[in-house]
Every structure is written in C-alpha cells, then in structure tokens.
Amino acid sequence: MKKQSILHLGIIMLILIGSSCKPETPEVLKEKDNGIQTPELSLQYDEKIDSLIALMTIEEKIGMLHGNSMFANKAVERLGIPELTMADGPLGVREEISRDSWAPAGWDNDFATYYPAGGGLAATWNTELSLRFGQSVGEESRARGKDVLLSPAINIIRTPLGGRTYEYFTEDPFLNARMSVPFIVGVQQNDVAVCVKHYAVNNQETNRDSVDVLVDERTLREIYLPAFKAAAVEANAYSFMGAYNKFRGEYLCENPYMLQDILRDEWGYKGIVISDWAAVHDTKKSLEAGTDIEMGTPKPFNEFYFADPLAEAVAKGEIEEAELDKHVKRILRVMFNLKTVDGVGQKKGSINTEEHFQDAYAIAAESVVLLKNESDLLPLKLDGVKRIAVIGNNATKKNALGGYGAGVKTKREITPLEGLKGRLPEGVEVQYAEGYRERYAENEKAVFGDITLNGPVPINELEPELVEQALDAVRNSDLTIVFAGSNRDYETEASDRASLDLPYGQEELIEKVLEIDPNAIVVFIAGGPFDIQDISEKSNALVWSWFNGSEGGNALADVLLGTVNPSGKLPWTMPKKLEDSPAHATNSFPGDDSVTYEEGILVGYRWFDTKNVDPLYEFGYGLSYADFQYGNMITDKSEYNEEDTVVVNVEVSNRSEVDGKEAVQLYVSAENSQVERAQKELKAFNKVAVPAGKTVTVPLSFKVKDLAYYDTAQKTWVVEKGEYTIRVGASSRDIKGEATIVIR
Structure with missing residues (x-):
C-alpha cells in the first residue's frame, strides 16, 4: 500500500484520537537518562x-x-x-x-x-x-x-x-x-x-x-x-x-x-x-x-x-x-x-539484517533538516500531480563506498530517486534528468588554493546537453525536486576542501531550474556546510540531508511526502561566507608547519554569537511541519550552590494537526564574568515527541559544576559566583524564554 501525505494521515489521526489544536493540560515528560555507562575494565583477570x-x-x-x-x-x-x-x-x-x-x-x-x-x-x-x-x-x-x-x-x-x-x-x-x-x-x-x-x-x-x-x-x-x-x-x-x-x-x-x-x-x-x-x-x-x-x-x-x-x-x-x-x-x-581469549559467553551478534536496516532508517529519518518552507510547499501536495521532475546527479549517487576513508560493502543503499519511486502513489510519473555530472580534472596537481592535499579537483562547467534535458523535464512536469550537494568522493579523508562552493556547476543549474519553477524543492545531500546563500534567497523550499545510510533514500522520501515530520537540527553553523567562520576570520587555517587556534574558546556558534556575526543557518536550527509554541519556563530554584543541579521545565505546545518531535535546547550565559566567556553555551537538550494539539512539559537539567571554566593559573575548574542567564529555545538564535539564576 502506498503511503500518503502527512495531511491525510493527520486528518485520520485527528478523527481517531479526537485531538484539537487547542493546547491541553501539559503532559509532564521524563528527562532522558544521560548517565548511561558501561562497566570499567575488570581487574578480575x-x-x-x-x-x-x-x-x-x-x-x-x-x-x-x-x-x-x-x-x-x-x-x-x-x-x-x-x-x-x-x-x-x-x-x-x-x-x-x-x-x-x-x-x-x-x-x-x-x-x-x-x-x-x-x-x-x-x-x-x-x-x-x-x-x-x-x-x-x-x-x-x-x-x-x-x-x-x-x-x-x-x-x-x-x-x-x-x-x-x-x-x-x-x-x-x-x-x-x-x-x-x-x-x-x-x-x-x-x-x-x-x-x-x-x-x-x-x-x-x-x-x-x-x-x-x-x-x-x-x-x-x-x-x-x-x-x-x-x-x-x-x-x-x-x-x-x-x-x-x-x-x-x-x-x-x-x-x-x-x-x-x-x-x-x-x-x-x-x-x-x-x-x-x-x-x-x-x-x-x-x-x-x-x-x-x-x-x-x-x-x-x-x-x-x-x-x-x-x-x-x-x-x-x-x-x-x-x-x-x-x-x-x-x-x-x-x-x-571482551571474552576474546577463551570465547566463553561471548555474544554472537548479527549482521545485514532487516532489523539493522530499520535502525539505519530510524536515524536517517530523524536527521533530515528542513531549512526553509515558504508557503508550506512541503510536505509535497500531490493532488493533480501527474509528473514529477527529479533533477541532479545526487538523486542516484551512492555513498556507502567512495573517497579515501572507510566505507561499507552493503547489499542495500536506497538512493533518493529509488526512495521516491517506491513511496509515490500509483499514477505519479517520475522523469529523471542528471542535470550535472560529477567530474574531476585529470593529471592536475592538487595544492591548497585548488584543493588541499590530494583531494579531487572538480570540473565546475555544466554540459549544455544535460542542462537542456533537465530544463525540459522541469517544463513538462507538475512539480520539481532538485537533488544537489556533495558526495563521499569529494568530501573525503586526507584532504580538506578549498572552498565552500558547490562543485560541478550545481549552483548555476539550480538557478536555471528556479527561473522556470520558483517552487522547485531543493534538497542538499552533504556532510558539511556549503555556500548556499544565493540559493537560499531564491528558493522557497530547502531540505538538508546527509550521507544517510542504507535506508537514506526511503527516509528522505518519507520526509518529502510527509509520512515523517522532519525533526533534524543542524549540528554545526552554516556561515554566509567562509570568512565568517572563526578559524578563517582569524586567518588561522590551515597553518603551515604549525597551526595556532587563534579563536580560542570561540568555536562555532560561540564565535558567531559573541562577535555578532549573522550565520546563514545557525547551530541547532531546523524547522518542522508542526507548529511548536514555547510557553512557561520555570527553574526549580532561583539560587544554587556549587553541588546543586539546576532543573528547568518548559512547556512546548504543538498547535498543528500533525505529530512532531522537537529538540529543546538550553543555553547558559555567564553575566559579568571575570574571564572571557562565550555569549552562550549549550548545557542541556531534550528531544521530545509532541502530539498534535497537545502541550508537554519538557524537563532540562545541568549540574552547577557544568558552568565552570578552566583556570589555567590554578590548573583547576572554577565556578564563578554570581548571575547566570538561562535561555531555552529551538536553536542557538531562536530563544523562546529566559530566566536568571544566582550561584552562591
């Protein structure tokens, strides 16, 4: 049976559970146990x-x-x-x-x-x-x-x-x-x-x-x-x-x-x-x-x-x-x-099983990040859609093997194109066009400025015939999805990239597609940030996915079609330009015989927030098909000592007709510190499921000792006494509530 859009599922779900968009009495969730531990190496042997x-x-x-x-x-x-x-x-x-x-x-x-x-x-x-x-x-x-x-x-x-x-x-x-x-x-x-x-x-x-x-x-x-x-x-x-x-x-x-x-x-x-x-x-x-x-x-x-x-x-x-x-x-x-010597009682394990493929699917499904969704173009609206144009080499690119680093020999790697074809309702035709081709320069010595170390040097010129095939597909379709980004042949161990530019002429291709279909969905598949500022400004719907495993194509298709509500959040900052990132703003990458980390403690979002540099998409950012609203935020106390744990509860409401998951993030700022501190630092997070029309109370906690900085003179960790500001939100920049506590 083909899976339908999230809107259809949402309507069915509302009928079944009788929910509404009006928040109800909050359900109090339990905080996930982060104290998980394996035994120390036993000395019994x-x-x-x-x-x-x-x-x-x-x-x-x-x-x-x-x-x-x-x-x-x-x-x-x-x-x-x-x-x-x-x-x-x-x-x-x-x-x-x-x-x-x-x-x-x-x-x-x-x-x-x-x-x-x-x-x-x-x-x-x-x-x-x-x-x-x-x-x-x-x-x-x-x-x-x-x-x-x-x-x-x-x-x-x-x-x-x-x-x-x-x-x-x-x-x-x-x-x-x-x-x-x-x-x-x-x-x-x-x-x-x-x-x-x-x-x-x-x-x-x-x-x-x-x-x-x-x-x-x-x-x-x-x-x-x-x-x-x-x-x-x-x-x-x-x-x-x-x-x-x-x-x-x-x-x-x-x-x-x-x-x-x-x-x-x-x-x-x-x-x-x-x-x-x-x-x-x-x-x-x-x-x-x-x-x-x-x-x-x-x-x-x-x-x-x-x-x-x-x-x-x-x-x-x-x-x-x-x-x-x-x-x-x-x-x-x-x-x-490990019971390796005699093998007695050692676990047997299992491999290449359907259960493990579903483990890979579960991770992939929650990793996809919705970057932009103007006019609610996503999930895909398929009423009246007879043909979908799928554009881009990344729609068929496989990444289990590739590059200089270790890969996996697998029996299953579902590509985005395969995932879509397997998930779309009957009667919807997919017209695929490669659009751009993954090509590299031959016999060209790789040096920094072209590419660092021995990485591949991409050919960034489009092939007119491929472009025209892609644009014809767009003109003759009701809906367009462009799969762009990178791959594991380009992002690879043993070399860093020379720039944030999209390889193979993709940006030019995407712009040509958007001229014909401004509502084309652009899906990036990559491992690290790229310069997508212009594309972000011109497009109405952007999705970010990863080298996402055996079931990556199915998970991505389910997100696009709405069977899965996206809940991924960026684990790094997407800069507007390379020079905004701290290692590059301080001219301290890649160094020569040595490299000095001039940015110090201001790595990633710490730099962007402290230096008031606007990123393209901030650390912790990610949208949802649900409408999450943050409500009351309460700390268990207003004053703490160094041995205490700070407990914060925040209400999150889902004012939509679809279930969703939200990664609630807690950042702390040290006010009036005597040493350099980042403007804010992540100290807790909790990913929770919030059913449609429901309100949940999300617990977050951290130890006061987690507020310490390292004192190099005393060679120890020091918790400064005084005021700290707790900020809870949906990303490092999207702060929904604040509270002040005092450490005595």
Missing part, C-alpha cells in the same frame, strides 16, 4: 594475565604490540591468545581486506549495514538513537568477529572545509559528549571495544601527518577534550586512537602530557591506546608515553617501530622488558573483558 605474561617470550610480547596484518596484531597461539582484530566502522563494519594490503579480500559474506554518517547521527539530537546505533553496529562487528571497532570519530568541527566533517559529530563539546557516550555504550555491550578517535586536536586533514597544533590550555580543556573525557570517564571506552598530528611540538602518539598526564593520571583511563595507521615516529618515546599498539601500512610489519626496532632496543637495554609487560597486560585485560 589480572592474576591469570600475569601468569600468561610470565610464559611469554620477548618476541611474543612484541608481536602483540604491533600490526601483524592490516587490522590485527599477532596471536600467541601456543598460549591460546588470538589476534586482536579491528575494523573501520564510522559508517558500518568495513568490508574484509587483504591481510597485507588495502585490496579487498574478495569475500562474499562480508556485506554489512551502511549506517548514517556522524553528521547525520548528530543532527538527530537524539541520544536514544545514538545508543541504538551503537548497539546495532556493535552486533554487526561481533558477527564479523571484530574485537575493536575503529569508531566513533568525535573531533570538534573547527572549519567548515574539513574533509571529515561528514564523519565527525558537531562543533560543540557538550553535544559531542552527549552523543558519543551512548554510542560507545551500545557498541561495548556486544563484547566489542570502541576505539575513540582521533585523540586529540585532530581538526584538519591538511598536513595532518605533521602539523603542530598550538592551542592554549583553557581552550584545550573546554572545547577539544570534553567529549574524549566523557568517553573515558562516563562510557569507559576500552580503546583510544592516537592522532597523526603533533600537539605542542610532540606527536600525539608520543605525547606523555596527553597520553599519560591527562588520559591515564587525570581521567583514570585503563584501556589501550592504538596508534592511527603509521602515526608512530619513535620507538622509545611512543611506548613510554603510553601508546600500546602500533598499527600502519607503509612498510613490512616487522619494520614497524614496535617490531624489530623495539626488539633491538630491548636487547640493548634501552627499554626494559617490564615496559613491554605493562603494555601487553593492558591489551590482555581488554581481550579478557
């Missing part, structure tokens, strides 16, 4: 581990400390110790590759579910979906026999040009942390360790292998470390990945301040540190700083720093055997906790 280590030769110990294949260390078969197996996993479990090269292994049983990229997950603002994502991909990892999933990637989005923006979560440390913790918990419930990456301040792909990141201590603590701290302290992540770059002159994989002083001594981390592939540069420094396993690809495995050179260093007495024992014990502790 330590005696057995010590016994095993006592039986191991130096060669066997060293074999466990470095890659013996592309994604595993070396087993100690005579003692029953298997390999520690790993897999890339930001989009799902990567296909099996050869043991000694990146070539596919050619298996026919390594298909997996393609899940939405990190940007899409973050856009849901739904921690329950993050947990579901983790549980689902954890089951798939276990089914493939993987002990470590190299995910999540939680670095702060510092520049909108970032090649891995699609994979990272957000520009905000609080939202990063809150979305990361449940994902980690979900994965590790399946006897699979996450590998949280890339620790740390790995915020650009340009010169990532060598750039020295210089950032002041307060900015480090307040912006770039909170999500990693939450991963270690709250979620008890079993492994971290050491980043490529340097930090204050030392590579991250040989940086004792980051790996020992902060990670282990301050946060009490008990897991293992795995290097990014070929991120180790010194045997003794890296091992003694806290890197446990060296992984990589560019040379024979026995030539790794933790292989033959390590054996030589031990033989010369430069490194004690006790140092090897320390790292082997950490690895074995993780393996025993």
Whole structure:
C-alpha cells in the first residue's frame, strides 16, 4: 500500500484520537537518562594475565604490540591468545581486506549495514538513537568477529572545509559528549571495544601527518577534550586512537602530557591506546608515553617501530622488558573483558539484517533538516500531480563506498530517486534528468588554493546537453525536486576542501531550474556546510540531508511526502561566507608547519554569537511541519550552590494537526564574568515527541559544576559566583524564554 501525505494521515489521526489544536493540560515528560555507562575494565583477570605474561617470550610480547596484518596484531597461539582484530566502522563494519594490503579480500559474506554518517547521527539530537546505533553496529562487528571497532570519530568541527566533517559529530563539546557516550555504550555491550578517535586536536586533514597544533590550555580543556573525557570517564571506552598530528611540538602518539598526564593520571583511563595507521615516529618515546599498539601500512610489519626496532632496543637495554609487560597486560585485560581469549559467553551478534536496516532508517529519518518552507510547499501536495521532475546527479549517487576513508560493502543503499519511486502513489510519473555530472580534472596537481592535499579537483562547467534535458523535464512536469550537494568522493579523508562552493556547476543549474519553477524543492545531500546563500534567497523550499545510510533514500522520501515530520537540527553553523567562520576570520587555517587556534574558546556558534556575526543557518536550527509554541519556563530554584543541579521545565505546545518531535535546547550565559566567556553555551537538550494539539512539559537539567571554566593559573575548574542567564529555545538564535539564576 502506498503511503500518503502527512495531511491525510493527520486528518485520520485527528478523527481517531479526537485531538484539537487547542493546547491541553501539559503532559509532564521524563528527562532522558544521560548517565548511561558501561562497566570499567575488570581487574578480575589480572592474576591469570600475569601468569600468561610470565610464559611469554620477548618476541611474543612484541608481536602483540604491533600490526601483524592490516587490522590485527599477532596471536600467541601456543598460549591460546588470538589476534586482536579491528575494523573501520564510522559508517558500518568495513568490508574484509587483504591481510597485507588495502585490496579487498574478495569475500562474499562480508556485506554489512551502511549506517548514517556522524553528521547525520548528530543532527538527530537524539541520544536514544545514538545508543541504538551503537548497539546495532556493535552486533554487526561481533558477527564479523571484530574485537575493536575503529569508531566513533568525535573531533570538534573547527572549519567548515574539513574533509571529515561528514564523519565527525558537531562543533560543540557538550553535544559531542552527549552523543558519543551512548554510542560507545551500545557498541561495548556486544563484547566489542570502541576505539575513540582521533585523540586529540585532530581538526584538519591538511598536513595532518605533521602539523603542530598550538592551542592554549583553557581552550584545550573546554572545547577539544570534553567529549574524549566523557568517553573515558562516563562510557569507559576500552580503546583510544592516537592522532597523526603533533600537539605542542610532540606527536600525539608520543605525547606523555596527553597520553599519560591527562588520559591515564587525570581521567583514570585503563584501556589501550592504538596508534592511527603509521602515526608512530619513535620507538622509545611512543611506548613510554603510553601508546600500546602500533598499527600502519607503509612498510613490512616487522619494520614497524614496535617490531624489530623495539626488539633491538630491548636487547640493548634501552627499554626494559617490564615496559613491554605493562603494555601487553593492558591489551590482555581488554581481550579478557571482551571474552576474546577463551570465547566463553561471548555474544554472537548479527549482521545485514532487516532489523539493522530499520535502525539505519530510524536515524536517517530523524536527521533530515528542513531549512526553509515558504508557503508550506512541503510536505509535497500531490493532488493533480501527474509528473514529477527529479533533477541532479545526487538523486542516484551512492555513498556507502567512495573517497579515501572507510566505507561499507552493503547489499542495500536506497538512493533518493529509488526512495521516491517506491513511496509515490500509483499514477505519479517520475522523469529523471542528471542535470550535472560529477567530474574531476585529470593529471592536475592538487595544492591548497585548488584543493588541499590530494583531494579531487572538480570540473565546475555544466554540459549544455544535460542542462537542456533537465530544463525540459522541469517544463513538462507538475512539480520539481532538485537533488544537489556533495558526495563521499569529494568530501573525503586526507584532504580538506578549498572552498565552500558547490562543485560541478550545481549552483548555476539550480538557478536555471528556479527561473522556470520558483517552487522547485531543493534538497542538499552533504556532510558539511556549503555556500548556499544565493540559493537560499531564491528558493522557497530547502531540505538538508546527509550521507544517510542504507535506508537514506526511503527516509528522505518519507520526509518529502510527509509520512515523517522532519525533526533534524543542524549540528554545526552554516556561515554566509567562509570568512565568517572563526578559524578563517582569524586567518588561522590551515597553518603551515604549525597551526595556532587563534579563536580560542570561540568555536562555532560561540564565535558567531559573541562577535555578532549573522550565520546563514545557525547551530541547532531546523524547522518542522508542526507548529511548536514555547510557553512557561520555570527553574526549580532561583539560587544554587556549587553541588546543586539546576532543573528547568518548559512547556512546548504543538498547535498543528500533525505529530512532531522537537529538540529543546538550553543555553547558559555567564553575566559579568571575570574571564572571557562565550555569549552562550549549550548545557542541556531534550528531544521530545509532541502530539498534535497537545502541550508537554519538557524537563532540562545541568549540574552547577557544568558552568565552570578552566583556570589555567590554578590548573583547576572554577565556578564563578554570581548571575547566570538561562535561555531555552529551538536553536542557538531562536530563544523562546529566559530566566536568571544566582550561584552562591
């Protein structure tokens, strides 16, 4: 049975439940539990581990400390110790590759579910979906026999040009942390360790292998470390990945301040540190700083720093055997906790299942962001519509594989065109025209200014024949949808974009379409911001979607047709122009041998709000087909001490005939602070379902200690006493209510 528009469903629903547009007595909702946690690494196996280590030769110990294949260390078969197996996993479990090269292994049983990229997950603002994502991909990892999933990637989005923006979560440390913790918990419930990456301040792909990141201590603590701290302290992540770059002159994989002083001594981390592939540069420094396993690809495995050179260093007495024992014990502790050594009681997992495809659908459906909807063009009105023109290469582009980064070999990836065709009522014809073609320059050396590092250089000239085919389709149709944006061949690991311009001449094509049909729906599919200001001004309906997984096309079609009410919110700021973004306004990207984060704590919306720079679309922005109205906002007290929790309740009414979900956001401003503070900072959020015609009371809370800033002189967190303003709203700029509290 074909699914109908949201208006038809809304009418049926009103008849069934007898609701009206008049708000009723608010339903009091419960706040989502953000205190979810996995157990710490158990020490119950330590005696057995010590016994095993006592039986191991130096060669066997060293074999466990470095890659013996592309994604595993070396087993100690005579003692029953298997390999520690790993897999890339930001989009799902990567296909099996050869043991000694990146070539596919050619298996026919390594298909997996393609899940939405990190940007899409973050856009849901739904921690329950993050947990579901983790549980689902954890089951798939276990089914493939993987002990470590190299995910999540939680670095702060510092520049909108970032090649891995699609994979990272957000520009905000609080939202990063809150979305990361449940994902980690979900994965590790399946006897699979996450590998949280890339620790740390790995915020650009340009010169990532060598750039020295210089950032002041307060900015480090307040912006770039909170999500990693939450991963270690709250979620008890079993492994971290050491980043490529340097930090204050030392590579991250040989940086004792980051790996020992902060990670282990301050946060009490008990897991293992795995290097990014070929991120180790010194045997003794890296091992003694806290890197446990060296992984990589560019040379024979026995030539790794933790292989033959390590054996030589031990033989010369430069490194004690006790140092090897320390790292082997950490690895074995993780393996025993994962039940990898004996396999007794280890979960079996499942992969490529219909249930997992529906997990991917649920995330995708809540990730789509409605940017503009003049004259209520959406959801699509299909009365009298016989033909729909679908324009754009992105209507058929698949993104499970592509680019330099890890992808997924999947049996299912529904494209937007396929999704629409499968969801439209019978009798509605779809006329597809490619419009623009994804093309790249050949044999052109890529340099910054054209494209950073070795990324693809797009050809931005339209092909007249394709344009004319597209415009003919528009002229001969009752309704037009343009699918534009980017793809994973263009947004890719190992290179940042040179500009925010839409590639392949798309902007010109969209403008030509809008001249014929001003009401054409423009749908962007991309991982990071683009310059869409002119298109935004000229179009009446804009939708933003992501590299959104196996069911992305179905989810997007359901949003366009109204079966799903869009509830996504932007996890980053969409600037009007690149120069408005903080790293670019301060001319501190991409640097050269080093890069200094001149904007300090004013990252993302903090910069735009504090400096009074208007974005095109602000952090947390996203519209709905429902009409949400915010009402009373009440704090449980007016004065608090440092040990208290601030509880805020706000009424949200749905004055429409359709059910919807709203991500209610709470920001705090420190009034009269003695130090530089952002104009506002996100401190709580709660995504809630609000039925048509109903009013709900949405609870939000945060600890007073969350108001602290990092005092570099005292090397501690300080909560200033005095007044704070609490602002609750639908985005960082769309504030619906305010209250003042006092911290005594």
